[in-house]
Amino acid sequence: MNAKPSRAYRKYRPATVRKLFLTANLTLWGWFALKFFLTADRPALQVVTGVLALIGTTTAVAVFLSDLSFIAHAPEGQIDEFQLSQRNRAYLQTMRYVTVLLAASMLGSLFGIFPGRDEVTVGVLRNFIFVLFITTLISPAGFLALATEELPEE
Amino acid sequence: MTNRLKVLRAERNWSQADLAARLEVSRQTINAIETGKHDPSLSLAFRIARLFESNVEAVFRDEGTQRRDQSAP
Secondary structure, three states, X not given: OOOOOOOOOEOOOHHHHHHHHHHHHHXXXXXXXXXXHOXXXXXXXXXXXXXXXXXXXXXXXXXXXXXXXXXXXOOXXXXXXXXXXXXXXXXXXXXXXXXXXXXXXXXXHHHOOOOOOXXXXXXXXXXXXXXXXXXXXXXXXXXXXXHOOOOOOO | XXXXXXXXXXXXXXXXXXXXXXXXXXXXXXXXHHOOOOOOOHHHHHHHHHXXXXXXXXXXXXXXXXXXXXXXX
């Protein structure tokens, strides 16, 4: 069965979702990284981190409201067998994405690569969990977009 | 596995979207079957065959059968 997404979802081309997904990832992780270098005497950097957060959050919401996100989160009975197999692959890639990030963060904390720190504050952990949560939430739709080819007009 | 979906569809002048609507699947699914990227389940294969008023073997052929047919005298 192939159900139509509700009107809350936007019909974007896969290439558009791909760009939005990559932008969301780059800007949100960029925001997380730049936060380490924020000081009161660097107003320009504060503006840049603010802009990155805004772009990252907006593009993540756009990915979440795409019709590929509907496929990523729809009940199994509402999508067909090919969509289901594509979705299962996207979830496997999402699991790998989360695993790699957690491994990287663990190595970072073990070897103290966080700039000038051998400890992690509540703020850093909160930011990390925020970015990980948002990017993981949109990852199935993003990986679906990466695997979906553009169909020519008939 | 190869299939004659594109030919059968063209004979009836149906677009991929038309066929997808008749089978209640997405156009991506029809395209994936036609290009050999997805082998349909038995139930979908039977639905396709029924829609074309044919049998499964007339629409889908597996490579083993093809090789056997070609090597037969």
